[in-house]
Amino acid sequence: MEKKPAMLLILYATQTGNALDAAERIGRDAERRGCAASVSSIDDFDASSLPHRDTVIFVVSTTGQGDTPDSMKLFWKYLLQRNIAKNWLEGVHYAVFGLGDSGYQKYNFVAKKLDRRISDLGATAIVERGLGDDQHPSGYEGALDPWMSSLWIMLYQINPKFFPNGPDFVISDTTLIDRPKFQVTYLETDKLDLQSSSATGLDRVQMQTGRARFMSPGKVSHIKNIPDCFLKMVLVFSFTTSSVSGHLTGCGKDVRHFELEFVSATIQYGVGDVLEVLPGQDPSAVDAFLQRCNLNPESLIIVHPIGIESHHRMLKAMTQKSL
Ligand SMILES: Cc1cc2nc3c(=O)[nH]c(=O)nc-3n(C[C@H](O)[C@H](O)[C@H](O)COP(=O)(O)O)c2cc1C
Numbered sequence: 211m212e213k214k215p216a217m218l219l220i221l222y223a224t225q226t227g228n229a230l231d232a233a234e235r236i237g238r239d240a241e242r243r244g245c246a247a248s249v250s251s252i253d254d255f256d257a258s259s260l261p262h263r264d265t266v267i268f269v270v271s272t273t274g275q276g277d278t279p280d281s282m283k284l285f286w287k288y289l290l291q292r293n294i295a296k297n298w299l300e301g302v303h304y305a306v307f308g309l310g311d312s313g314y315q316k317y318n319f320v321a322k323k324l325d326r327r328i329s330d331l332g333a334t335a336i337v338e339r340g341l342g343d344d345q346h347p348s349g350y351e352g353a354l355d356p357w358m359s360s361l362w363i364m365l366y367q368i369n370p371k372f373f374p375n376g377p378d379f380v381i382s383d384t385t386l387i388d389r390p391k392f393q394v395t396y397l398e399t400d401k402l403d404l405q406s407s408s409a410t411g412l413d414r415v416q417m418q419t420g421r422a423r424f425m426s427p428g429k430v431s432h433i434k435n436i437p438d439c440f441l442k443m444v445l446v447f448s449f450t451t452s453s454v455s456g457h458l459t460g461c462g463k464d465v466r467h468f469e470l471e472f473v474s475a476t477i478q479y480g481v482g483d484v485l486e487v488l489p490g491q492d493p494s495a496v497d498a499f500l501q502r503c504n505l506n507p508e509s510l511i512i513v514h515p516i517g518i519e520s521h522h523r524m525l526k527a528m529t530q531k532s533l
Pocket residue numbers: 223224225226227228229230270271272273274275276277279309310311312314315316317318319344350
């Protein structure tokens with residue numbers, strides 16, 4: 211029977227997206243080396259199945275005052291249960307990369323406590339945890355690159371099966387880096403009858419379209435019985451002088467000052483409340499884009515994530531091509 215190839219599981223927990231970017235970079239770098247990897251948000255992972263994994267990479271950020279990202283709360287609660295056996299994670303190899311900011315008192319607190327807890331439960335660290343710091347001139351990437359290099363070296367020593375083509379093999383083909391993650395299909399509405407094989411298929415498509423059209427984030431209230439409140443932006447300017455027409459010329463951060471004015475409804479807020487800024491699109495810019503790309507504004511667009519299976523088939527083919 212054909213043996214299943216070793217697969218690296220990368221779990222990320224993010225509040226504002228950096229840990230996702232870092233996890234995807236680790237996943238891409240692994241795959242360029244011929245190592246199959248799957249990247250998932252930690253809340254899509256069943257914590258009780260952790261002992262059945264042999265190698266897991268955690269990429270976690272710290273938010274609030276040393277708090278876990280929202281997506282990690284259940285996972286963390288699960289790990290903290292008192293009745294978990296001391297050797298629950300025996301045989302599991304793991305590595306932790308944290309994203310934080312050393313300007314905060316509880317610097318990279320989440321990565322540190324996760325690392326400690328997983329190790330206390332009997333898992334074996336592949337490398338010492340890596341700590342990305344916003345204060346570093348290159349941001350978290352300043353620590354990520356050297357950490358990844360050590361990770362691959364140690365991982366190869368622990369289990370060479372992760373790198374079937376050897377420790378120094380790297381796919382040079384840049385198309386792997388730019389590979390599509392989604393497949394986009396356009397359906398012309400007037401040809402829909404032909405494209406859907408049955409009336410039920412057509413109904414389903416129409417129902418989904420109706421739902422998608424209604425799904426503007428601005429229309430979704432998170433708390434029932436509290437009306438949505440819209441604010442008007444009355445002033446915006448950049449504190450960072452290196453910003454030229456919205457693009458940063460240096461490697462610094464883009465820091466802006468916003469002033470918002472209430473235009474509707476009464477609003478109540480307390481200390482620590484978070485304001486969500488949802489971008490809108492200028493309809494004339496949308497029209498210009500559609501015209502430029504010769505797209506029919508009435509066509510339906512189906513966006514499918516490219517499945518991990520087809521992705522790995524593609525990776526295997528590319529690996530063989532490069533050898
Ligand atoms: C509101 C807020 C609170 C933060 N609190 C901490 C903290 O307590 N400790 C820390 O090390 N970093 C803290 N950071 C820095 C983030 O961890 C850092 O920017 C990280 O790159 C964010 O990653 P994410 O986008 O995956 O959430 C905080 C950042 C924000 C915006």
